[in-house]
Amino acid sequence: MxxxxxxxxxxxxxxxxxxxxxxxxxxxxxxxxxxxxxxxxxxxxxxxxxxxxxxxxDSELFALEEYFRKKYNLHQVDIVSTNSNESEDEKNDALACSAANFVRTLILDNQIVGISWGSTLSKMIEKLDNRHAENTLFCPLAGGPSHIHSKYHVNTLVYELARKFHGRSAFVNATVVQESEKIAQGILQSKYFEEILNYWNHLDVAIVGVGGTLDESTSQWRDLLSKKDYQNLEKEQAVGECTCRFFNQKGVPVYHQLQERTIGISLDKLAQVPKSVAIARGTQKSQALLAMTRKKYINCIVSDRETIIEMLRLDNDDSFQ
Structure with missing residues (x-):
């Protein structure tokens, strides 16, 4: 076992x-x-x-899960126990293993499952054991990047996740951030994108990663943003993003002009999904995760102890310090 x-x-x-x-x-x-x-x-x-x-x-870890779940009225919480002596790669690997088991029990027959992209979700899918889900479809929740290793591309993740569950796939053929609102709206209103929009309206499960800083050097897609975009995001006090939708400390979407240029499910629509799961770790992401949790964009979270403790600290709660 x-x-x-x-x-x-x-x-x-x-x-x-x-x-x-x-x-x-x-x-x-x-x-x-x-x-x-x-x-x-x-x-x-x-x-x-x-x-x-x-x-x-560690039963205290389960107590922390229950406390956090009740405090924020979440469906499920899965917290990984990490050691301060572990490297970032080791911590990320532990998160991926736990997330893979969580996702494997979450996905059922006859569902529509959406997923965003990034290294965390890619590693999670790598750890997944195969399982058959009858008549389940997998689709992207955001457009793709401009330059990225193919293993992290949203279509790659959709394909691999569908393969692990013997399900069907739908793909996206557009970058996540467009040059203008007009181009973005043209894509969203086009015939070819109609299928994806329909899936977004009927999602049973959404699996997302979370970005927590505005440092483009650590990003796999933010080369699509201009210096003006970064200036506006900083001016409007963005603390993070999910499905490439930036928001502030209160979880309110910021920089309307960029929102209109983005090809991705909206945060309000994400909040309507019966099971919306955020998989992320790192204290630099705690503020973003806290904002998403408070705003009810997600109802399940897979993270590690240090990230969850930092979220509570930011919320002025030292119950588990």
Missing amino acids: NHERKKLLAKVAYLYYVENKTQAEISKNLGIYRTTISRMLAQAKKEGLVKIDILGF
Whole structure:
């Protein structure tokens, strides 16, 4: 049995034995059938995970997940335990493993699943084990970049995710930021883009990454922005972006002219998706993640402990310091 499976068994056991939640509540919170919850509790006992306390895992981490989920009224929270001695690559790898297991249980038959792009989501897909999802379609949530390694391109991620689930794919043939509002609106109103817009209106799951700084040197797509764009984003106090939609500390979209030039699902539409998942880590992204969480653009989050603690600190909450 792999580590992620054991972790899920331990989490279910914690919710049932320590948090005193019913199997029905756990089923609803985690999106797992109630009958499966019962079997998992039995397996947790069989594997020796349930004694007087949860063994092999940090129960404080589960307590932090539950606290954070309740505080922000989220559907699901998955927090990775990272060590300060670990490198950034090791922390990113741990996040990708946990996110892969999370996504694998989230995607079901007969769904429409949208995904944005970037190195975090690419690494998550690499870690995914194959699973068959009957009649499930995967589509991009934003246009592509101008110059980028092909493995991070949104169409590559859509294709690979669909392949892992034996599903169908839809692709986008436009860069995420256009030169003018007129060109962007022409694309969005064109016949070929009609299919993508229809999928965005009927999403069951959205999987997104989050950008947290305006430093173009760390970005894989912001060469599409001009110096004037950066000046305006700084002037309007942008703290981050999701699906290439920039927003401020309160989660309010900023720089209207750039919003109109962007080929990507809007944040308001993202908020309407039944399961919208942000996968991101790093204290430089905490402010952006907090803004998205407060504004209800996302209802599920996969991150690591240091990022979540920093989000609470920014929200003047030192409960887990």
